[in-house]
Amino acid sequence: MRAPRTRVPAVLRKELRQIRRDPRLLAAAILLPVFMLFIYGYAISSDVRDIRLGLADLSKSYESRRLVAALTASGHFQLVLSSDDPGRLEEALDDRTISVALVMPARYARDLAGRKGARVQVLIDGADPAVAQVTAGYVEAAMLSGAAAELLTYARRNGLVSKPRGLPPLKLSARMLYNEDANSTYFIVPGLIAVVLMALSALLTSGTIARERERGTIEQLIASPILAWELMLGKAAAYVLVCLFDVVMAVAVGTLWFGVPLRGSVAALASASGLFVMCALGTGLLISASIRTQQTAMSAAIMLTMVPSILLSGFYFPIRSMPAVVQWFTYLVPARYYMVIARSIFLKGVGFAETWPEMLVLAGMGAAYMVASMLAFRKHL
Numbered sequence: 001m002r003a004p005r006t007r008v009p010a011v012l013r014k015e016l017r018q019i020r021r022d023p024r025l026l027a028a029a030i031l032l033p034v035f036m037l038f039i040y041g042y043a044i045s046s047d048v049r050d051i052r053l054g055l056a057d058l059s060k061s062y063e064s065r066r067l068v069a070a071l072t073a074s075g076h077f078q079l080v081l082s083s084d085d086p087g088r089l090e091e092a093l094d095d096r097t098i099s100v101a102l103v104m105p106a107r108y109a110r111d112l113a114g115r116k117g118a119r120v121q122v123l124i125d126g127a128d129p130a131v132a133q134v135t136a137g138y139v140e141a142a143m144l145s146g147a148a149a150e151l152l153t154y155a156r157r158n159g160l161v162s163k164p165r166g167l168p169p170l171k172l173s174a175r176m177l178y179n180e181d182a183n184s185t186y187f188i189v190p191g192l193i194a195v196v197l198m199a200l201s202a203l204l205t206s207g208t209i210a211r212e213r214e215r216g217t218i219e220q221l222i223a224s225p226i227l228a229w230e231l232m233l234g235k236a237a238a239y240v241l242v243c244l245f246d247v248v249m250a251v252a253v254g255t256l257w258f259g260v261p262l263r264g265s266v267a268a269l270a271s272a273s274g275l276f277v278m279c280a281l282g283t284g285l286l287i288s289a290s291i292r293t294q295q296t297a298m299s300a301a302i303m304l305t306m307v308p309s310i311l312l313s314g315f316y317f318p319i320r321s322m323p324a325v326v327q328w329f330t331y332l333v334p335a336r337y338y339m340v341i342a343r344s345i346f347l348k349g350v351g352f353a354e355t356w357p358e359m360l361v362l363a364g365m366g367a368a369y370m371v372a373s374m375l376a377f378r379k380h381l
Helices: 008-021 023-043 062-072 086-094 108-113 129-157 184-206 208-215 218-223 228-257 266-290 294-311 324-330 334-348 352-376
Strands: 051-057 077-082 100-104 121-124
Touching: 008 023, 008 228, 023 184, 023 228, 051 062, 051 086, 062 077, 062 100, 062 108, 062 129, 077 086, 086 100, 086 121, 121 129, 184 208, 184 228, 184 266, 184 294, 184 334, 208 266, 228 266, 228 352, 266 294, 266 334, 266 352, 334 352
Parallel strands: 051 077, 051 100
Antiparallel strands: 100 121
C-alpha cells in the first residue's frame, strides 16, 4: 500500500517562489544578518579604551612621574590635561573633558618612603556605572603594578631587600584560558549569531499567514484540502533553508572578519543552529497564526524575540547577577541555550558530548512551538 503523499513540498515551492518575488523580503533575509553583525560587532564591547586622564602632580618628584608613567603605559589611558589646581580637574570632570582625575599630593615621595605609605586621590566619572567600574579596575591594576615596582626600586636602592633562607620567593603565574587576550569581540560575536538568528527567523515567518490574509489568498488555502501541519511545515522548511544560509554567512563574518576562532565541532554548531532556527521559526509562525495583520505580527515578533534574546539570554548581562524571578524567565528563552552552545563551540572547542543537554532543550522547545503554531491555525475566515 502506497504511503499518502503530503503537500509539504508544494507549500515549500510556493513559499520559495514568494520569497524570490519579494525583493524586500529577500534583502532582509540576505543583507540584514550581515548588517546587524557588523553594527553590533563594532558597537558592543566591554573594553574601555582611550580613557581621558587629568593629572594634578603636586609632588613633581621622580616617584610621582614613575607612577603616572605606569598608568599611561597600560595603553588604556590618554593624558589630556595637566594642572597644578585640583579644582580644575573637578571642573574638567563636570564638563566631560576628562573621565579620570589623578591628584598626587606634595608629600607623595616622602610618604612613599615612610611606614604609613603614600596616598593619591583618584576621581572617576561615575555617570555610566558600567564604564566606571571597568575604569576603576584599570586604574587599580595599573597603579598597584606601578606602586609595587616603585617600592621594590626604593627598597633595593636603600639595601632593604633580603631573601630569607629556605623560603623561595612567591611566583604567581596566571593564564587566561579560551580567550587569552581577554578580547570582548570573541565573547560578543558568537552571542550575536544567536540574537540575529532569533530576530531574523521570527521576523521572516511572523508575517506569512497574516500576509495570506491581507492579500486574499487565505481563502484558497482554506478551500484547499491542505492540512494545518502541512502548511506550517512547508512554510517553515522554506525559511529553514534561508536561515541556514544566514548561519553560514554569520559564521564566515565572525571568523574571517572579526577573527573569532572556531575551535569546536562544525557539525555540532550546524545541528544546534538548525534546532535553534526551528525554535525561532515556530515562534514566528505562532505569532503569524495568532495575529491578523502583517505589520502588527512583525512588530510583535521583534518585541517577543529580539528583546528577550538580548536581555535574558546572557548575551551581555550575566544571568547569575539577575534577580531570582527574572532568572526563572530566562529558561523560556531559546537564545539562552544556543548562546551557551555557540560560545562553547567557538572558544572552548567542544562538540556533541558537551552540548547535548542544551540541544535536547532546543529540540523540545522547537517541537512545542511548531505544534502550537499548527494548533493556532484555523481553516476559517
